[in-house]
Amino acid sequence: MxxxxxxxxxxxxxxxxxxxxxxxxxxxxxxxxxxxxxxxxxxxxxxxxxxxxxxxxxxxxxxxxxxxxxxxxxxxxxxxxxxxxxxxxxxxxxxxxxxxxxxxxxxxxxxxxxxxxxxxxxxxxxxxxxxxxxxxxxxxxxxxTDNLFVKWINHLTLERPVLVAPDKGSHKRIQKIAQIVDIPCVCLEKYKKADGETWYEENGELDLHSRHAIIIDDLCSSGSTLIPLCKYLTDIGIVSVNYGVTHFFANSFQLKQKIGADLKIYCTDTVPTDDSNISxxxxxxxxxxxxxxxxx
CATH class of the missing domain: 3.40.50.2020 (Rossmann fold)
Incomplete structure (x- = not known):
């Protein structure tokens, strides 16, 4: 006991x-x-x-x-x-x-x-x-929470999905998950100016046009990183963004309004909110x- x-x-x-x-x-x-x-x-x-x-x-x-x-x-x-x-x-x-x-x-x-x-x-x-x-x-x-998100990904029904690693710190984790779920992945490079402006670049090895992006993150407090990331992905032809995050503090309604793209948020109940949908x-x-x- x-x-x-x-x-x-x-x-x-x-x-x-x-x-x-x-x-x-x-x-x-x-x-x-x-x-x-x-x-x-x-x-x-x-x-x-x-x-x-x-x-x-x-x-x-x-x-x-x-x-x-x-x-x-x-x-x-x-x-x-x-x-x-x-x-x-x-x-x-x-x-x-x-x-x-x-x-x-x-x-x-x-x-x-x-x-x-x-x-x-x-x-x-x-x-x-x-x-x-x-x-x-x-x-x-x-x-x-990797196993929880593997289970979540396996329940998604997406055509031409791609896992996206938004920065260097997430490359190994996303590559490991991509191998488990057998989905291609792309690793982005994140850059930030002194004034906080953030932008992204990718190596061009995979055509992302008309694909559905899956992002896995450890924390989202305000969306200051997610917003420019989603803008970059939609600009290069991503159809939708499926965002899985462990600790979610942001206002999902405001985020979706600011991003203006097809964004779906999946977060755990480590921070219990109305958005928590992964236990x-x-x-x-x-x-x-x-x-x-x-x-x-």
């Missing part, structure tokens, strides 16, 4: 996880005070138990981080044997280095705080930079019941 403590921002996974007899959801409660503070309370004994905390830190990030810290502190105080945190979207993970001497290394602050409070393992989905230079005794696990339920279940034991 795997004990899982669902935090306030992960309550949308309760229905899915409660269906599995291998998972026991931990009893807890939360109080909110007039001054805006809150307090999470554990309602059962976890002494010498291995406990998995499932708490998201999508917006509002600071509130959800505070609840995560409280949960880890409570488990350590109540002598849980091990504490594993599953955080589908890890807040501040994009601040993965100091770009200027006067700026904080915010991702490191979050990770080191969890380790200090007593967490043994932190698992997150599609970490922005898995190679961050952080010194910690806590195990860091990056859960990939990470199986990814969570697999980690909780299989991978977690191996890593621990």
């Amino acid at each position: 795997h004990k899982v403590w669902l935090g306030p921002s992960a309550s949308h996974y309760e229905g899915a996880l409660s269906r599995y007899p291998e998972i026991k959801l931990v009893d807890s409660s939360i109080r909110y005070f007039p001054d805006g503070e809150s307090c999470i309370k554990l309602e059962e004994d976890v002494r010498n138990e291995d406990v998995i905390v499932l708490q998201n830190t999508a917006p509002p990030q600071d509130l959800n981080l505070r609840h995560l810290y409280q949960m880890v502190d409570v488990l350590r105080h109540n002598r849980a044997r091990t504490i594993t945190c599953i955080v589908p979207y890890l807040a501040y993970s994009r601040q993965d280095r100091r770009t200027h001497s006067g700026e904080p290394f915010s991702a490191e602050i979050v990770i080191r705080t969890l380790a200090m409070l007593g967490a043994d393992t932190l698992a997150t989905v599609e970490l922005h930079n898995p190679k961050m230079d952080i010194s910690t005794t806590m195990k860091l696990v990056n859960l990939s 990470i339920e199986q990814l969570l279940f697999s980690f909780i019941t299989k991978e977690w034991r191996i890593i621990s």
Whole structure:
């Protein structure tokens, strides 16, 4: 039996996880005070138990981080044997280095705080930079959504599809997925001016005219990269864009209006919105019941 403590921002996974007899959801409660503070309370004994905390830190990030810290502190105080945190979207993970001497290394602050409070393992989905230079005794696990998007692609019914890697950082991932689903791929080069203007170029090895593009991305916060990408693809003859993204924060209606092309958005529920249409339920279940034991 795997004990899982669902935090306030992960309550949308309760229905899915409660269906599995291998998972026991931990009893807890939360109080909110007039001054805006809150307090999470554990309602059962976890002494010498291995406990998995499932708490998201999508917006509002600071509130959800505070609840995560409280949960880890409570488990350590109540002598849980091990504490594993599953955080589908890890807040501040994009601040993965100091770009200027006067700026904080915010991702490191979050990770080191969890380790200090007593967490043994932190698992997150599609970490922005898995190679961050952080010194910690806590195990860091990056859960990939590749299999979820392979399944999604296999259910698409497109004539002459092509997988598009929008920048160098995504080339290997897209090439790997393209081999699995047996779809041709093209790797673009992204360029950006100092003022933020972005444009793309491709090598011309594949004729993209009248094809349907499939893009897989880890995060979309505003669409500042997606908008010029879709404009470039439509300018060279792409018929439609099917955009699969793990962490989606943008306003889909406004994006489609600005792009003005045939754009379909498919995103996971790591950031729960009305647009979420790909569940990470199986990814969570697999980690909780299989991978977690191996890593621990």
